[in-house]
Amino acid sequence: MNLQLNIDALLLGKHHQLDDILGLSEQVLEPQLRVSDEHCLRHFSFSEDVVKRIENLYFSADAVFVLLPEAPLEEAKGEAYQALLALAPALEKATKVYLFPYGRSAMQLALRQALKLFEQQKISTIQLVAYHQDERLQANAAESESPSVASQCFIAASLQPAKKGFTIPWASYEVQTPDKSVEATVSALIQRYRQQCGESLTQCYLPSALNTELMDAWLNAYQQFQDCVGSRSQVIFADARVGDLGVCSGLYNLCHLFMHYQREKHAGVSFQLDISDKTYRSAMMLAWVA
Numbered sequence: 001m002n003l004q005l006n007i008d009a010l011l012l013g014k015h016h017q018l019d020d021i022l023g024l025s026e027q028v029l030e031p032q033l034r035v036s037d038e039h040c041l042r043h044f045s046f047s048e049d050v051v052k053r054i055e056n057l058y059f060s061a062d063a064v065f066v067l068l069p070e071a072p073l074e075e076a077k078g079e080a081y082q083a084l085l086a087l088a089p090a091l092e093k094a095t096k097v098y099l100f101p102y103g104r105s106a107m108q109l110a111l112r113q114a115l116k117l118f119e120q121q122k123i124s125t126i127q128l129v130a131y132h133q134d135e136r137l138q139a140n141a142a143e144s145e146s147p148s149v150a151s152q153c154f155i156a157a158s159l160q161p162a163k164k165g166f167t168i169p170w171a172s173y174e175v176q177t178p179d180k181s182v183e184a185t186v187s188a189l190i191q192r193y194r195q196q197c198g199e200s201l202t203q204c205y206l207p208s209a210l211n212t213e214l215m216d217a218w219l220n221a222y223q224q225f226q227d228c229v230g231s232r233s234q235v236i237f238a239d240a241r242v243g244d245l246g247v248c249s250g251l252y253n254l255c256h257l258f259m260h261y262q263r264e265k266h267a268g269v270s271f272q273l274d275i276s277d278k279t280y281r282s283a284m285m286l287a288w289v290a
Contacts, residue, residue, distance in 0.1 A: 001115060001118060001119065001161055001167065002161065002162050002163065002164060002165045002166065002167050002289045003118075003159055003160070003161060003162060003165045003166055003167070003168075004159070004160050004161075004162035004164075004165040005157055005158070005159055005165065005166070005254065005255065005258045006157065006158040006160075007155075007156075007157045007255055007259075008057065008127070008156040008157060008158055009053065009054065009057060009154060009155065009156040010022070010154075010155050010157075010252075010255060011046070011050050011053065011054065011153065011154045011155075012029070012044050012151065012152075012153050012242055012245075013031070013032065013043070013044025013045050013046060013047075013050075013151065013152055013153075014032075014044070014045070014046065014047040014049070014050060015029060015044070016049075016050060016053060018259070021242070022255060022256050022259050022260075023238075023241065023256070024259060024260070024263060024265075029044075029241060029242065031043055031044050031149050031243075032044070032045060041136060041150055042147075042148075042149045042150070043134070043136070043137060043149060043150040043151070043152075044149065044150070044151045044152055044153070044242070044243065045137055045150075045152050046152050046154075050154075051087070054087050054088050054154050055087070055088065055089065055090075057088055057090060057156060058090050059088075059090055059091050059093070059094040059127055059129070059156075060127075061094075061123075061125040061126055061127035061158055062095065062096065062123035062124055062125050062126065063094075063095070063096040063097070063098060063117070063123050063125075063126050063127070064091065064094040064096065064097045064098070064126070064127045064129055065098050065100060065110045065113070065114065065126055065127070065128050065129070066081065066084065066091075066097060066098065066099050066100065066129050066130075067100050067102075067106035067107055067110060067128065067129065067130040067247050067248070067250070067251060068080045068081060068084075068099055068100060068101040068102075068106060068247060069101065069103055069132075069246060069247050070101060070102055070103030070104075070106075070247075070276045070277055070278055070279060070280065071101050072101070073099065073101055075101075076099060076101035077099065080101070080131075080247075081099060083131070083133075084129070084131045087131060087154070088129070088131075088154075091129070094127075096123075098110075098113065100113075102276060102279075102280045103246070103247055103276030103277055103278070103279075103280060104207070104246065104247065104249045104250055104274045104275055104276045104277070104280075105173065105250065105274045105275070105276045105280035105281065105282040106130070106247055106250060106276075107128065107130070107250030107251045107253075107254060107274065108171065108173065108250055108272070108274055108282035108283075108284055109173065109280070109282060110128060111168065111171070111284070112171065114126050114159055115168070118160075118161050124160060124161070125158055125159070125160045126158070126159045126160070127156060127157070127158050127159070128155070128156070128157050128158075128159060128251055129155070129156045130153075130154070130155045130247050130248040130251050131153070131154045131155075131247070131248070132151065132152065132153045132154075132245050132246035132247050132248040132249075133152045134150035134151055134152065134243070134244070134246075136150040137150050137152055148209070148243060148244065149242070149243030149244075150243065151242060151243035151244065151245055153242070153245045153246075153248040153252070154248070155248050155251045155252060155255065157251060157254075157255060163289075164289050164290050165258075165288075165289060166257070166258060166261065166286050166287065166288055166289070167286070167287050167288075167289055168284050168285065168286055169197065169285055169286075169287060170193065170196060170197045170284065170285040171282075171283070171284035171285070172189055172192050172193070172196075172282070172283055172284075173189070173280060173281060173282040173283070174186070174188050174189055174280075174281045174282075175279055175280060176278065176279045176280070176281065181217065182213060182214060182217035182218075182275075182281075183216075183217040183218075183220050183221050185281045186217055186218045186221040186273070186275070186281055187221040187224060189273070189281060189282075189283045190221055190222070190224045190225050190283075191224060193228070193271070193283060193285065194224070194225075194227070194228065197285055198227075198228060199228070199269050199285065200228055200229075200230060200233070200268075200269070201228050201229055201233050201268075201269055201270065201271045201285075202232070202233060202234065202266070202267055202268030202269055202270065203233070203234050203236055203257070203260075203266055203268070203269075203270040203271070204225075204229055204233055204234070204235045204236065204270070204271045204273075205236050205238060205253045205256075205257060205270065205271065205272040205273065206218070206222075206235060206236070206237060206273050207237070207239060207249065207273065207274065207275055208237040208239055208240050209239040209240070209243060209244035209245070209249070210244075210275060211277075214275055214277070218273065218275060228271075236256075238252065238253050238256045239252070239253075249274065250272075250274045250282075253272055253274070254272070257270055257272065257286060261288040266288070267288070268287075269285060269286070269287050270285070270286045270287070271283065271284070271285050271286075272284055272286065
């Protein structure tokens with residue numbers, strides 16, 4: 001099945017121009033600077049104009065898939081989802097709302113459900129919605145000495161079956177359990193890809209805005225990927241220019257990938273790896289059908 005993605009809103013801090021945020025223009029995204037006492041914070045924070053854009057959004061798809069930070073469902077309903085409703089009040093009027101509290105892996109797990117619903121012909125359009133606010137930007141947050149960029153991001157994108165667009169020939173995920181290391185779960189995904197698919201990759205979307213443990217784990221596992229990633233493969237760290245987008249990161253990468261295919265800046269086969277903070281590791285292979 002081929003899927004079309006229409007980006008209804010992609011907002012990062014005060015930025016709202018799609019080409020700028022996705023690296024399709026020459027514009028360099030410069031984070032704002034906040035200095036207090038001896039601390040300096042680089043950040044992308046929403047402006048009043050951006051907040052109004054979100055408040056004025058409508059959610060008219062047959063179903064809305066809300067991507068949420070990793071948490072038990074009831075906890076996600078009570079905190080992250082309520083924060084999103086406060087930002088986008090029209091979401092309360094959506095006909096069907098599904099919650100996916102799986103952190104950075106939420107987008108890929110939501111796509112699995114979307115494909116099932118499309119194949120069953122139960123619905124024709126799905127809107128994916130994600131909101132991330134770095135905890136350092138929240139009211140009364142403690143000062144942090146972290147040098148990383150603190151980001152605030154909102155994405156809404158509509159998905160529907162189409163004659164041309166992207167297709168997902170292969171996808172899989174792993175759930176972290178106490179008896180497994182992070183490296184073992186990522187290695188299992190890569191080995192499964194090599195065994196079940198094994199195509200050479202033209203683009204490889206990998207995460208870089210992770211803590212040291214998660215980064216070391218996938219870097220070690222990545223060594224098994226050598227026969228699929230060659231000298232002509234492009235390794236893309238899309239989050240390197242925008243900071244950690246948390247639950248928005250998977251959907252941001254999908255938007256980045258889709259628009260680069262559409263503008264003929266990508267070709268061949270792509271691979272996307274998403275890793276949540278605690279439990280979920282997901283991977284998928286994507287291709288473009290013109």
